[in-house]
Amino acid sequence: MLWQVAVARWEGRHDGAVSAAAHGEGTPDMRTDTDHPADSEHGGLSRRTVLLGLSGGLALAGTGLGPALSASAATLLNGRWCSPARGRLSSAYGWRTLNGVRAWHAGWDVANPVGTAVYAAAAGTVVRRGWNVVGGRTGNGIVVSHGSGVYTYYGHLNAFRVGNGASVSAGQRIADMGATGNVTGPHLHFEVQIGGIGKDVNPRTHLTNRGAVLGGGWPTLDPEARGQRVKAMQFLLRQRGRSITVDGYHGSQSTATLKAWQRAVKLVGDGQAGPKTWPVLDYVLRQGHGGDHVRALQTLLNKHSAGLLVDGDFGGVTNTAVKSFQGLNNLVKDGEAGPITWQAALS
Numbered sequence: 613m614l615w616q617v618a619v620a621r622w623e624g625r626h627d628g629a630v631s632a633a634a635h636g637e638g639t640p641d642m643r644t645d646t647d648h649p650a651d652s653e654h655g656g657l658s659r660r661t662v663l664l665g666l667s668g669g670l671a672l673a674g675t676g677l678g679p680a681l682s683a684s685a686a687t688l689l690n691g692r693w694c695s696p697a698r699g700r701l702s703s704a705y706g707w708r709t710l711n712g713v714r715a716w717h718a719g720w721d722v723a724n725p726v727g728t729a730v731y732a733a734a735a736g737t738v739v740r741r742g743w744n745v746v747g748g749r750t751g752n753g754i755v756v757s758h759g760s761g762v763y764t765y766y767g768h769l770n771a772f773r774v775g776n777g778a779s780v781s782a783g784q785r786i787a788d789m790g791a792t793g794n795v796t797g798p799h800l801h802f803e804v805q806i807g808g809i810g811k812d813v814n815p816r817t818h819l820t821n822r823g824a825v826l827g828g829g830w831p832t833l834d835p836e837a838r839g840q841r842v843k844a845m846q847f848l849l850r851q852r853g854r855s856i857t858v859d860g861y862h863g864s865q866s867t868a869t870l871k872a873w874q875r876a877v878k879l880v881g882d883g884q885a886g887p888k889t890w891p892v893l894d895y896v897l898r899q900g901h902g903g904d905h906v907r908a909l910q911t912l913l914n915k916h917s918a919g920l921l922v923d924g925d926f927g928g929v930t931n932t933a934v935k936s937f938q939g940l941n942n943l944v945k946d947g948e949a950g951p952i953t954w955q956a957a958l959s
């Protein structure tokens with residue numbers, strides 16, 4: 613409860629006034645609304661680590677509301693959240709006027725062709741799946757419950773990739789982007805709802821505050837972050853010759869190692885893996901490469917349901933997985949993991 617209030621304050625919401633309106637979608641505009649699951653090994657591990665991160669967050673918020681959160685807002689960048697899809701931001705959250713009608717837009721729209729992968733933005737359970745599953749939202753939709761009254765909604769989907777009741781991990785593919793319902797073009801309508809289904813907050817702000825960039829971009833992981841992206845960072849540091857345990861936890865040792873490497877390459881040594889750090893830390897990889905940098909890539913592809921063996925061998929299987937991942941995200945399917953592919957895999 614405290615946590616919800618704290619989050620609402622952090623989002624800059626006014627005590628539910630906006631969410632209570634919970635309007636549906638308006639009339640059409642351009643590219644907007646008018647209104648294989650992860651293999652058991654990796655999915656299970658991912659869920660456990662993410663849940664650990666969640667309990668840490670709850671404990672923090674419980675210690676003292678505003679001050680605790682504002683003083684340590686950076687700890688929100690805990691690796692739990694990721695972008696639900698790659699694409700162009702085509703319509704913003706908030707009031708908008710379409711065809712002369714002023715209406716509340718309860719989410720952000722991310723546009724890309726039909727079939728583009730849609731990922732769970734955080735770990736949780738699919739609680740609704742089907743046609744018009746939330747009042748005012750049209751077409752095929754999915755609602756994922758993340759606990760503590762936090763939900764995400766994915767709308768206008770073309771196909772479902774998980775069943776109702778399924779447990780999903782952050783970054784797991786759950787659906788295909790589509791144009792079902794009242795739309796003028798294919799896109800994902802994405803919402804974050806806090807305090808109950810339909811109680812929308814600004815989903816882009818919500819993601820930004822948690823180190824994820826809606827639609828793409830480099831994520832940001834702070835000290836104390838956990839998960840597959842942390843593992844990838846640790847593998848990359850190992851490839852860069854640093855001695856580090858790859859455990860998916862960016863604790864004091866991991867942070868110290870990153871800081872030392874950052875200073876060595878003339879970056880700000882803040883122990884934060886963000887937009888300045890990732891492009892320097894990554895490698896351009898293609899078939900034939902082998903090592904911990906390949907393990908980093910394989911780990912990230914698995915976060916997006918690739919189901920690869922993390923063996924550090926960029927062979928034919930990994931090559932196929934990279935191309936498949938690139939296709940699902942509407943990137944050039946060349947099998948080469950350059951900055952754009954890393955960015956997508958990290959989001």
Ligand SMILES: [Zn+2]
Pocket residue numbers: 637644645647703717719720721800801802
């Ligand atoms: Zn929308």
